[in-house]
Amino acid sequence: MRRAYIEEQKREHGRKAIAVLPVHYPKEILTAMDVLAVEMWGPPGPPRGAEAGRLQTYVCAVARNALAFMASGKADVVDAVLFPHTCDSIQGLATLLPDFGGWNKPALRYLHPKGEARPSSRAFVEKELVSLATDLESVTGRPLDTERLRWAIALHREIDGLKAQLLAGRPRLPMDDGALYALLRRGEYLWPEEHLVELRAARDQLRADPVQTGVPVAITGYVPEPMSIFATLNGAGAFVAADDYAAIGRRVVPQDGPVEGDPFAVLRDRTFAAPPCPTRASDPRIRARHLESLFGRTGVKGVIVHEPKFCEPELFDVPAVKRSAAARGLPLLLLEGELELELSAQTVTRIEAFVEMVSTGRAA
Amino acid sequence: MITRRIQYELAGRVFGPALLSFEAWQKRLKRRGKKRGPSPFGPPLESVKKLKEVMSLHYLEGRYADGAVPVAWVTSGFPVELLRPLGFHTVYPENHGALCGVQRIVPELSDAAEKEGWSRDLCSYARTDLGSVLLGKTPAGRLPKPDLLACCTNICQTVLYWYRCLADHFRVPLVLLDTPYVYGEARPHHLEYVRDQLGELIEVVEKLTGKRVDMDEIVGIVRKAREGTRLWGECLATARARPAPWTGIDGFFHLAPIVTLRGSEECNAYYRLLLDELGDRVKRGIGGIVDERRRLLWDNLPMWYGVRELSTLLAERGFNFVCTTYTNAWAEAGSRIDPADPMGSAVLAYTHIILNQDLPNRLDIMRRLSKDYSVDGAVLHSDRSCKPYSIGQIDLKERLARELGIRVLILEADHNDQRAWSPEQGNTRLGAFMESFS
Ligand code: SF4
Ligand code: SF4
Numbered sequence: 001m002r003r004a005y006i007e008e009q010k011r012e013h014g015r016k017a018i019a020v021l022p023v024h025y026p027k028e029i030l031t032a033m034d035v036l037a038v039e040m041w042g043p044p045g046p047p048r049g050a051e052a053g054r055l056q057t058y059v060c061a062v063a064r065n066a067l068a069f070m071a072s073g074k075a076d077v078v079d080a081v082l083f084p085h086t087c088d089s090i091q092g093l094a095t096l097l098p099d100f101g102g103w104n105k106p107a108l109r110y111l112h113p114k115g116e117a118r119p120s121s122r123a124f125v126e127k128e129l130v131s132l133a134t135d136l137e138s139v140t141g142r143p144l145d146t147e148r149l150r151w152a153i154a155l156h157r158e159i160d161g162l163k164a165q166l167l168a169g170r171p172r173l174p175m176d177d178g179a180l181y182a183l184l185r186r187g188e189y190l191w192p193e194e195h196l197v198e199l200r201a202a203r204d205q206l207r208a209d210p211v212q213t214g215v216p217v218a219i220t221g222y223v224p225e226p227m228s229i230f231a232t233l234n235g236a237g238a239f240v241a242a243d244d245y246a247a248i249g250r251r252v253v254p255q256d257g258p259v260e261g262d263p264f265a266v267l268r269d270r271t272f273a274a275p276p277c278p279t280r281a282s283d284p285r286i287r288a289r290h291l292e293s294l295f296g297r298t299g300v301k302g303v304i305v306h307e308p309k310f311c312e313p314e315l316f317d318v319p320a321v322k323r324s325a326a327a328r329g330l331p332l333l334l335l336e337g338e339l340e341l342e343l344s345a346q347t348v349t350r351i352e353a354f355v356e357m358v359s360t361g362r363a364a
Numbered sequence: 365m366i367t368r369r370i371q372y373e374l375a376g377r378v379f380g381p382a383l384l385s386f387e388a389w390q391k392r393l394k395r396r397g398k399k400r401g402p403s404p405f406g407p408p409l410e411s412v413k414k415l416k417e418v419m420s421l422h423y424l425e426g427r428y429a430d431g432a433v434p435v436a437w438v439t440s441g442f443p444v445e446l447l448r449p450l451g452f453h454t455v456y457p458e459n460h461g462a463l464c465g466v467q468r469i470v471p472e473l474s475d476a477a478e479k480e481g482w483s484r485d486l487c488s489y490a491r492t493d494l495g496s497v498l499l500g501k502t503p504a505g506r507l508p509k510p511d512l513l514a515c516c517t518n519i520c521q522t523v524l525y526w527y528r529c530l531a532d533h534f535r536v537p538l539v540l541l542d543t544p545y546v547y548g549e550a551r552p553h554h555l556e557y558v559r560d561q562l563g564e565l566i567e568v569v570e571k572l573t574g575k576r577v578d579m580d581e582i583v584g585i586v587r588k589a590r591e592g593t594r595l596w597g598e599c600l601a602t603a604r605a606r607p608a609p610w611t612g613i614d615g616f617f618h619l620a621p622i623v624t625l626r627g628s629e630e631c632n633a634y635y636r637l638l639l640d641e642l643g644d645r646v647k648r649g650i651g652g653i654v655d656e657r658r659r660l661l662w663d664n665l666p667m668w669y670g671v672r673e674l675s676t677l678l679a680e681r682g683f684n685f686v687c688t689t690y691t692n693a694w695a696e697a698g699s700r701i702d703p704a705d706p707m708g709s710a711v712l713a714y715t716h717i718i719l720n721q722d723l724p725n726r727l728d729i730m731r732r733l734s735k736d737y738s739v740d741g742a743v744l745h746s747d748r749s750c751k752p753y754s755i756g757q758i759d760l761k762e763r764l765a766r767e768l769g770i771r772v773l774i775l776e777a778d779h780n781d782q783r784a785w786s787p788e789q790g791n792t793r794l795g796a797f798m799e800s801f802s
Binding site: 091092109114118121131278320 | 481486524525540542545551553556563722746751757758
């Protein structure tokens with residue numbers, strides 16, 4: 001947890017800070033209420049505390065590490081925690097921590113609906129957004145200002161637009177994958193206006209013509225941990241030309257235009273406009289079509305699937321992802337990890353061999 | 365279509381019963397002359413024969429169902445009362461999965477699913493089912509192809525991912541009842557959401573079948589479902605007696621009708637029969653095991669491939685599982701069903717399933733069961749491939765032991781995949797657990 005940064009945000013700006021578990025949540029509402037969202041994807045590495053033992057070893061590292069981190073007091077700099085309704089494991093954690101010990105501050109939940117838009121789920125998500133705003137009001141002690149919410153929506157639309165430009169213009173960006181992903185992931189904890197400045201600066205670096213000379217590959221999965229995966233990929237002669245990580249590309253919502261009408265209705269529409277994601281139980285057929293189109297647009301030569309072990313939403317979709325790659329005649333590499341700090345030597349070798357195979361055009 | 369319908373009806377009413385009686389007669393012939401050794405169990409329940417008959421008939425009918433009547437594959441927590449008036453034949457892949465587990469064919473089926481790309485870490489019911497679909501292999505002879513998939517997330521989110529894969533495979537519609545998890549009290553808009561979805565769901569199934577849902581018929585089925593769950597609850601409650609007239613393991617098998625035939629007269633008739641027999645055993649002091657010395661609670665799904673061995677090991681030392689959170693869940697849910705308000709009460713009943721409620725609620729249930737059934741200890745099955753049921757057990761163990769002063773064991777296994785169970789290690793742990801009572 002970025003303790004020094006969070007403390008500075010609280011001290012200098014009078015903001016509250018909330019730890020947020022993965023994946024999808026309406027960050028706009030938090031920003032509008034002057035709440036700093038600090039996302040907790042693990043954190044990576046071995047569990048930082050014995051409390052991880054309260055979850056069995058067959059539960060994913062994201063949930064176990066979050067439990068250890070929070071229950072050992074390492075997240076006490078934040079004022080509350082938000083559990084989005086992502087999967088059975090986070091759902092369980094959202095009762096284990098506050099109800100059985102380890103977290104004494106407010107615990108909020110955001111139960112986003114599953115599946116595609118239906119009249120019932122559209123009505124529900126809107127009420128759930130209002131309900132979350134009410135819960136946040138009790139944490140911040142201030143009411144939500146509708147104009148400020150409009151401002152926050154516009155701000156996050158611009159952020160998403162810039163991320164989309166960087167991801168789509170990847171071959172024209174003179175930056176290695178490690179630097180690009182570090183920039184994109186700073187949004188997991190930076191105050192959004194600061195992140196916006198950094199993204200704009202990166203956008204300004206986009207060239208008219210491609211500068212990346214490596215072999216373009218697609219990457220899909222949950223969260224890019226360990227980040228050294230990019231150094232390995234780049235070192236082997238590839239670069240990520242298409243991203244479908246839950247933490248990155250699947251949270252970039254293609255929406256622009258002015259923010260008109262009821263802001264909660266705008267946020268509701270945003271929920272259903274997001275790219276398909278298994279953690280929202282999207283239809284694998286729709287996802288397969290989305291991926292095929294992404295692979296086609298970006299001209300990638302191979303697909304890497306990078307998933308955490310024991311992750312149901314992601315792992316159920318693997319056959320559909322495989323089929324999407326096969327439909328485009330693309331070789332596929334499946335990597336399963338546990339949020340290690342570094343890739344194992346064996347994984348490095350597999351990535352290198354895969355890149356060599358796709359560069360020489362030898363199909364799997 | 366008409367021929368298929370006739371085959372379906374005949375399978376259920378004529379050939380099925382005849383075939384089953386013939387099979388039972390053959391089994392009796394084979395057994396004749398074989399001497400039974402001393403068993404730690406009480407005399408077998410007579411109702412088992414009827415149970416086999418009811419369930420076999422259901423699967424037999426299923427073989428001829430597609431093309432004859434609409435077929436729905438349904439999750440165990442789905443409000444099936446809405447489908448029955450439209451004449452759906454329902455298949456419960458979880459129940460079918462258990463059947464495969466008992467027959468120990470899960471590794472073969474799972475291998476097929478794993479080959480396709482589904483990880484071995486995923487729920488073993490899902491792997492069993494997907495493997496069975498891919499190989500076309502089932503101990504039931506044949507499963508009818510679905511026209512509809514009906515999924516409710518009140519047991520877990522995992523079922524939805526699983527059913528998405530089925531929808532992808534069969535190219536049939538999937539209806540979803542998404543039940544927000546209950547932390548403390550359900551919020552009003554969460555219940556409204558469930559109610560709205562029930563309305564949408566009815567529209568979809570009406571369109572699919574070309575029939576209108578008759579509310580009066582639903583009320584009748586809801587009434588039967590409530591009666592069925594009440595009877596099931598009473599059957600379970602007979603195990604409060606000492607000795608308990610049956611074992612918790614028996615309960616896992618006798619659960620099948622309330623899961624698969626809920627809302628039907630045959631389900632209720634079966635539980636009346638079972639209740640009579642259990643009541644009679646209580647009166648006559650006949651136990652599920654011969655010498656009941658210690659009473660235990662079981663948490664989580666059973667290990668279908670090893671229940672018999674496990675209960676024998678315990679029964680030989682005088683230990684009986686007299687209650688289980690899993691079988692109890694089917695009695696609890698039904699108590700909220702109210703025929704006077706079928707939709708409103710269905711919303712409450714289907715949202716407040718044990719697995720859709722927080723851990724304090726689960727602890728309350730375990731406390732209550734422990735007291736009502738006077739248990740001396742508990743075994744919490746830490747089920748490798750069922751996270752929603754297993755998360756929290758380490759804390760639950762500590763709390764149960766501290767608050768109730770009972771001994772609690774966590775047993776690592778899997779509900780359907782025997783490859784995740786180490787009998788040597790497991791039996792040693794159980795042995796030490798039983799030893800600790802002396
Ligand atoms: S199971 Fe998957 S979605 Fe859930 S917390 Fe773990 S990694 Fe995240
Ligand atoms: S994860 Fe558990 S609750 Fe869900 S289908 Fe599998 S066994 Fe049932």
